[in-house]
Amino acid sequence: MRYVDEYRDAGKARALAASIASLCEPGRSYKFMEVCGGHTHTIYKHGLEDYLPENVTLVHGPGCPVCVIPMGRVDDTIHIAEQPGVIMTSFGDMMRVPGGRGSFFDSKAQGADIRMVYSPLDALKIARTNPDKKVVFMAIGFETTAPSTAMTMLRAKAEGLKNFSIFCNHVTIIPAIKAILDSPDLRLDGFIGPGHVSTVIGCRPYDFIARTYGKPLVVAGFEPLDILQSIHMLLTQLAEGRSEVENQYGRVVPWDGNPKALKVINETMELRPYFEWRGLGSISHSALRVRDAHAEFDAERIFEIPGVRVADPKACQCGEVLKGVLKPWECKVFGTACTPETPIGTCMVSSEGACAAYYNFGRFSRERVREATHG
C-alpha cells in the first residue's frame, strides 16, 4: 500500500536500529517522550521498544485527547444530555470514559439520548433532521480536530441552524508540553513531536523547547520507520551537541502548518484563561472556548453547566502515566481492576491511551522478557 509498506520494511528497521545503537554513548541513558497517543499506539503495536538499546527509554506523553479529559467535564456533558429535548453527540471513544456519575453509555442506558458520531458534520446532519430537538456536539481533541469543529460552526451559521451547539473541550498541545518540561518529576532528553497536530500548527511553535529548554524535538510520522528515524535524528542531535526542531514528517507536515485551518480556529474559538487536564492539573491558556461572535453555538452559554471538579478515583494513576512518570504496568490497577472492558482511568479507554495500547499489544512481550529473565 502506498505510503505504508515502504515505512514498515523490517530490513530497514533493523538497519536503523543498529545505527541508533551506534549513536548511543556507553553508560549514558536517554529518555524521549512521544507526545502523541498515535505514536504510543504505533510503538506498542509494532514492538518498537524491542528494537531499541536498553539505555533508550520511550516515555508516553499527554497527547491522547480522551485521556486528558477530567471527570468533571464528562459529568457536565451528561448533565446537558439529561436536559429535556437534548440529543448529545460524541466521538465513540468518549462513550466509555468514566465520569463521577458513570459513563455516557450508563447515562444512555438510563434514558439520555447520547449518540456516537464520526464527526461534528454528522452531528450537524442530526440537527437538520431533528429541528424540534437541541443537538449538542461534545467537541474534544487537540489542534487536529479543532478545525473540524470550527468549520462545522461556520457551516451551521451559514445555514442559519438554531438547534445546534458545541460543548467545547478542545485543548492545545504547547501548554501541555510546557507543563511537562516544568514538572520536577521528569528528566527528558528530547521529544518525538506530534505529526498531525503539526500539520495544523506547523513546527515553529516548538522553537521554545529547543531554545529555552535546550531539548531537541523531531516532528514524526506514524509508521514504524518514521518513529525509528525520528529517534535516530534525536540521538544525532544529542551526539552533535545540538537542540533543534526538525521535521521528519515532511511528506505531510508543512513547516508553517495549515494557515486556513488556523484561521478558522481563531475565527470561532479563543483561549480559555485556564482548563483542568487530567493528571496535569489546571493549565493556563491551554484550551479553547467558543468566541462571543459565535455564542449562539456555545452549549456553555445555552445550558447551565454544573462545572463541578471531580477528583480521580484513588486507585487510578492516569496522572502519573500521562506525565510519563509511571509506565502503564506500574499502575496498581493495570490489567486487573482496570481493563479496556471496564476502565477505571481514561488511559485505558482510547486505543491511543498508553494503558490500552500497552494492554492490547505490549503486555505479552513484557511477559516474555520477564520469563526469559527469571527463567
Add this chain to the structure above:
Amino acid sequence: MNHCEGDHCVTCSDEAVRVTVVRLLGDDLAETDVGGGRTEEVSVALVDVSVGDVILVHAKEAIGVVS
C-alpha cells in the same frame, strides 16, 4: 467495545486517516476513496486539492495533503 477501524481511532486521535479524492462535490465537500471499495464524503474547505490527491482527514475534515 472498540470503535476503531484498522490502525486508527475514529476519535480525534492524532493519527489522521489517509484517503484519496475521487470527486469534488462543491460546497467544499469531496467524495473520497477510504479503501475496501468504500467512499466517504468529507470537507475539503481547508486544503487545496484535486482529484487523485491523497489527503489527511480528521473527523471528516481534511487538514493536510500528502506530497
